[in-house]
Structures are given as structure tokens and as C-alpha cells.
Amino acid sequence: MNLEARLIHRPEFRKEDRFQFLQCAASGNPAPLINWTKDNMTLFNFTEIAETINKELTGSHDSQRSIIIKNEEIGLLNTIFFSKQKLASTWQTQSILKWESETPPIAEGNYSCFAKNLFFKPAVSHSVKVDLEYPPSIAPMHRRDQTFFPSTKLSISCAFKANPTATRTIWERYSAEKRSWVELKEPVNNIAIGYHTFQSTLTFSSQLKNPYGMYRCTPSSSKFPKSVHPINLTVHPPGKLIATRKQQLCFT
Structure with a gap:
């Protein structure tokens, strides 16, 4: 059964030691793909995300899987986790953004996550503002x-x-x-x-x-x-x- 991608976790900004993280989650069937915008600019390529999924996860029967997509320009990692729900024919997808080193000043801005699968329009989140100390x-x-x-x-x-x-x-x-x-x-x-x-x-x-x-x-x-x-x-x-x-x- 195909289910529209739905955001189940609004973007959240958290700090841990010298690092800062942004995370967002969605559910749907097929498994939703999650992407991000910063100040209305898309950070990752949906085609690259889909190709990486096909390459890394095709043939896998694990109920939990993950891939990593990188934005080379600003050194940003997007780790996407997929998990199959046992009691429903849906997938949950979680995306966590993290900079490779200490979060740089360029990271400041307004972020939104959006999720989509093959059959529906993207579901867009409310924005979260990243305000760093440096x-x-x-x-x-x-x-x-x-x-x-x-x-x-x-x-x-x-x-x-x-x-x-x-x-x-x-x-x-x-x-x-x-x-x-x-x-x-x-x-x-x-x-x-x-x-x-x-x-x-x-x-x-x-x-x-x-x-x-x-x-x-x-x-x-x-x-x-x-x-x-x-x-x-x-x-x-x-x-x-x-x-x-x-x-x-x-x-x-």
C-alpha cells in the first residue's frame, strides 16, 4: 500500500561538545527521501540520494539501513536512516545533518527539511534557525x-x-x-x-x-x-x- 510521505519530527537543532546537529524524520511507503534547504537553497541532490540508496541498499533485507550523502562545498554530512515498521506497511526515515569538523560560521541560517516518495508531492517542514556561537x-x-x-x-x-x-x-x-x-x-x-x-x-x-x-x-x-x-x-x-x-x- 502506497502512503504519502508525512513529517513526524519537526527539524530540531541540538549541540554536543564542539558539534551541532540538525535532525528531521518522516514516514511513508515507499520509504521517504529527506532533503534539506538552507535559506531556501537546496543542500543535496535528490537524484544522488536515490542513486545511493539503489546502490547501497538494493538486495538488503535488513529492517534498518542507512546511507551518507555529503555536501562537498560546505563539508556537511547527511546521514539518512531507514527502518521498516513491524506493525504497519510503512517506513520511517530519519535525517541527521552534521559538519565534519567544528561547525563553521557559514552554517548559520534558516533550515527546513522536506520529505517525498515516488507517488506524492513533498511534505515540507517549518524552518529552524541555527544561531551559533563562535x-x-x-x-x-x-x-x-x-x-x-x-x-x-x-x-x-x-x-x-x-x-x-x-x-x-x-x-x-x-x-x-x-x-x-x-x-x-x-x-x-x-x-x-x-x-x-x-x-x-x-x-x-x-x-x-x-x-x-x-x-x-x-x-x-x-x-x-x-x-x-x-x-x-x-x-x-x-x-x-x-x-x-x-x-x-x-x-x-
Whole structure:
């Protein structure tokens, strides 16, 4: 008897040590296939799931079976368990999402699971929001090399993703004379520029004659006061950066 895929377990987010899991379950006959979306983007290929099932489970008479599908791009594993119900002609399917290593910031978002079998439309779950805690890490928009032009305001910025948001940012400049990093006292402005993303901007004093050199900014948060790494950046004079770009073009 064919039965429509029905979700019997709404998506649930749970933590265990350094790892986070998402799980969802469905029932039906034939056994439902479960897939996931993150921020409305499908995470796995239904065709690949079906082909893996045919390859791994064909000819098996076990009442409990499982397969693993991987999203290579973000290192996400989808373990799908199938179990035949003894008192009914139905299957139960459970899907558990897990990252291969510590859950990365990219995992944040809204997730939904949906189940379908061969004869019916997919059953879609309500979404669950994954909100992670992680130390500050470099944001994609950050530029390690920044350039001062004569007509521009003398300021440099670094951008981080962090949850909870950083509460303090220390800016330092490398002193060749002292052979060490020296903390700067110029004004610092920290602002939110996106979801769990913030930018720290250092504005130089108008009396600073030579702003070019190596800098680094180190953020900290109440949850991760010591587990962050500084971001190093270099400020170039306009002429030097242009010359560097020309030199790179010659070698490419």
C-alpha cells in the first residue's frame, strides 16, 4: 500500500561538545527521501540520494539501513536512516545533518527539511534557525592591503564575523625600531555591518606624517576573550601599490 510521505519530527537543532546537529524524520511507503534547504537553497541532490540508496541498499533485507550523502562545498554530512515498521506497511526515515569538523560560521541560517516518495508531492517542514556561537574570524569583505591616497580620509578598517559580537578591538602598528607591535591610541569605531558581522575602523590623527606600514587589529568578545587571532594588514603609498600591481602583471 502506497502512503504519502508525512513529517513526524519537526527539524530540531541540538549541540554536543564542539558539534551541532540538525535532525528531521518522516514516514511513508515507499520509504521517504529527506532533503534539506538552507535559506531556501537546496543542500543535496535528490537524484544522488536515490542513486545511493539503489546502490547501497538494493538486495538488503535488513529492517534498518542507512546511507551518507555529503555536501562537498560546505563539508556537511547527511546521514539518512531507514527502518521498516513491524506493525504497519510503512517506513520511517530519519535525517541527521552534521559538519565534519567544528561547525563553521557559514552554517548559520534558516533550515527546513522536506520529505517525498515516488507517488506524492513533498511534505515540507517549518524552518529552524541555527544561531551559533563562535570567536571572531575574518569576514569575506575584509581587505588585507589598503592604500592611502592624498585626498582620502586617513582611516583603515578590518571586518569580522563573531557571535557574540566583539566588545573591544585593539589596533597595533609594527615598530621596526622597537621590533615589536605598539598599541595605537587613535579613535576606534566599531559598527555592525551585517548579521553577526562588524567592522572596526581606525582613524588617524591629522598630525600623523607617515601612516604607511604594517598594522593589525585584534577583537575580543565576552565569550571568547583569548581565542582570537589578529588580522594583519599593510597600508601602502599609492605609487608603491601601483608599481606592485604592474610587477604582478608582468609575471602572470
